[in-house]
Amino acid sequence: MTLNDWLFGRLTVQAALPFYSAIATAAASIVVVGALAVVVLLTKFRLWRPLWSEWLTSLDHKRIGIMYVVLALVMLSRAVVEAVMMRAQQAVSYDSPGYLPADHFAQLFTTHGTIMIFFMAMPFLTGIINYAMPLQIGARDVSFPLLNSVSLGLTAAGAALMMISLCIGRFSTGGWSGYPPFTELAFSPDVGPDYWIWAVTLSSIGSTLTGINFAVTIYKERAPGMHLFRMPLFCWTALCTSILMIFAMPPLTVATALLALDRYAGAHFFTNGGGGDVMNYINLFWLFGHPEVYILILPAFGVYSEVFSTFSAKALYGYRSLVYATMAIAVLSFTVWLHHFFTMGQGANVNAVFGIATMLIGIPTGVKIYDWLLTMFRGRIRFAVPLLFALGFILMFAIGGMTGIILANPGIDYQVHNTVFLVAHFHNVLIPGLLFGMLAAVQYWFPKAFGFRLNEKWGRTVFVLWTAGFLFAFMPLYALGLLGLPRRTVEYFQGAYRPWTLIAAFGALLLLLGLFAVGAWLFVSVRQRDDNRVPAGDPWNGRTLEWSMSAPPPEYNFAVRPRVTGRDQFMRDKLGGMAYLRPDEYEDIEIPLGSAVGPLLGIAGILCGFGLTWHIWWMAAGGLLLSIGTVIARSFVRETTRIVPAGEVRLQHEAWLGRLAMERPASRDQEIAPSNRGLALADGS
């Protein structure tokens, strides 16, 4: 072993630099220039210190939530661009190699899927739950604030590995599911699958910890009187998602760890020979993978429940039904994983059992859709942006659910499995399902988080572009799938596919515009923030506890812990004239001090992952030592919390109550006007 090997492992100039295609070089340049621009801006505006002390090391669940969402939006941008590149490739690759080399195309579908699931969807929903759930249950923070920061650090480390892989070396070509034996050394000897393994492993550990944290928070931190059956539905979906995370993420961690043993230690868990069995990987992966899709969709269901209720000015219809349906989906989600591989050669009866189990999920899902419909029934509906997303969701999700049940028929699945029909289906449930839910959540809770409303016109533009883009991009894929086009193909030879791929490319272009619109939406809103301030904190005439405090909320959330007597407590208080009361007494509030443990573990994760990927053992060991050292050092820290004295809480709270008294209540007709200062007219609608 030469010194060079020891220092750099498999990392050589040739292997590392992304000069295998002009497009890859350009992409890497954008990442590098972007990162440099961030560094320059942070330095120029002297933001390093506040970034570190107020954000990165913060243990405040609200800030951690916001950082998760920022991470998700950054990763969303990359993955959407990748999607557009793939659609553009297929639009021009009828009997022609197109503009992307096959290997680059394969990296694109792998990174697109991996990012969208692990580094867009998961951080997005984790961020939204992080922000809203503790406020909704009347908690001051999550149960384990430090663990929360560690989860974020690990997830961000995985995302960082994804970004590094764009600049140094190549990524896996094995798809987001990373099936062996293709991802074994025999067929993928390069470092691509290693990048994938470590990025996904970091993210899966982060998500397991998040699940534990959220579930314990919901069980232990609810305000007095907040019985489980008084929780807002979003909290129920957060609870179910957390439980799913706890049980579903470990199989993934195990699967990637075993695959790593195959690749690093010469083991034979999933190799062709030596007693390995790919079927074990596939089972383990989907034992995670199927609950995962409900991890993704349930929080969005929760958001829609809040949105339908709030913007119909009406309590949720069939609350208990919705809770039972959510629970049923969570339980059933563990019983259906086999439908991802009906074509693996198991018997007809096994397939039938799993097919029927899958269809059973359609029942609670159908119930939910009707409960939301009946929430609108006899309401007073305001077509605010979140509700537009919710309406678009219901209509398009009905189609996605239907194609899901089609796929659950083993007999039909034998035909459409592995075709773009499947691709159309899961985008149909994830874009109008998950992504619309998250965008609705942004529009809905943004004013709470930042103290001003987002621009409605741009919000509507985002909705229109994403809806049209989705329909144009993915409806043709249903047709293409029925016509037999396999997924992940860089080139095709049937003229019949051509028109559909062109339509799909047009849709992808609309989605790209939709992405720009998201940027414009945020940018314009920030510029107009002074016209849209809602310091009173209740811009939508909200029903649940998070609207009862200032916007943005104080670090300790509730000056006095609320007493809960029923569902939609804040609406009850407003209607009963009990909202914004001056409490008799205040008490000291203990809040966590910031900590560098989360970011340090994230850095350790990057070092470890990068070192392992390139066989730079000193770096991997260094990362591991750093993480162990960080944890040990933390155990010596005695002062982990600080006390906000009752007097200070009183001052802040009474100052806010004083400002409230000067605000004019806004009716729902003024909802998107500057006169909506976040104090809602308590007329019930």
Next chain:
Amino acid sequence: MAAAPFWFALLLVVLSGCAQTGSSMLHPWGMVAAAQRDWLVIAVALMMIVVLPVFVMVPLFAWRYRRRGGRGVYRPNWTYARVLEYPIWGVPVLIVAALAVMVATRETDLDPYRPLPGAGAPLEIDVVALDWKFLFIYPKEHVASVGLLAIPRGRPVSFHLTSDATMQSFFIPALGSQIYAMAGMETQLHLRADRDGVLDGENTQYNGADFQNEHVRVEVVPDASFARFLAECRVAGRVLDPSSYRMLAVRDTLVKAKAAFGLPPDGRLLFGDVQPGLFASIIAKYHPGDRTMRMAGQAE
């Protein structure tokens, strides 16, 4: 909106109109694909019972109960009606029950492992998935072909599949089901072609750089022509033995494989003689410790 079944039927017609002949289930070439298409239509029709009301009620409710100018009554505390719970839970339960009965009763019919009826005894074909081409061995006829599959019309075909490389999924859309081929394992697939023609077969499981070119020319021919195909194989004079198999199994494109055997890219790579037991030995080599497997390989 209420005309969705009509639109769906129209879509299928339009789709099958522009489908190239022999490329998909919308133009079924065999009984399995035809059954799958019919099942698809029935399943969609059944689910319309739940989906259509959503398409009607969402716009209707949104309009009727809109804040400005809506004419619906406002009942902010109306949150539950027992009488509605029955259809809300009952209708989806009934539909899923109907679909479940369909799955339970028809799944065995469409089971890829189930032999199909037809003219004559099933034609046995052993399929070896290689990177990036399919090898077809006709064990009874002692011939083999690569990237080319000839089958007689009307006669059921019984495929036995394995892989000597990555996991792949063998699929002839116009004929019916697909099934995985995995190293060291054997899967089965039964298909029957009912019309003459040239169909497209493909691997649908991504397996590397030349995945998109891993297609199979499937020739469905009358019995007489099938006999001519067998003769064509024998005339080609190549022998598929361990050494020629090693040439085939090199991880490379079909075109390269043909070149290795001195054929142009559009040439037909056929073998007139196949060493007995080759297929079993390809599976057995992944089980070096398993004596029964090895014996089976030798006995064949």
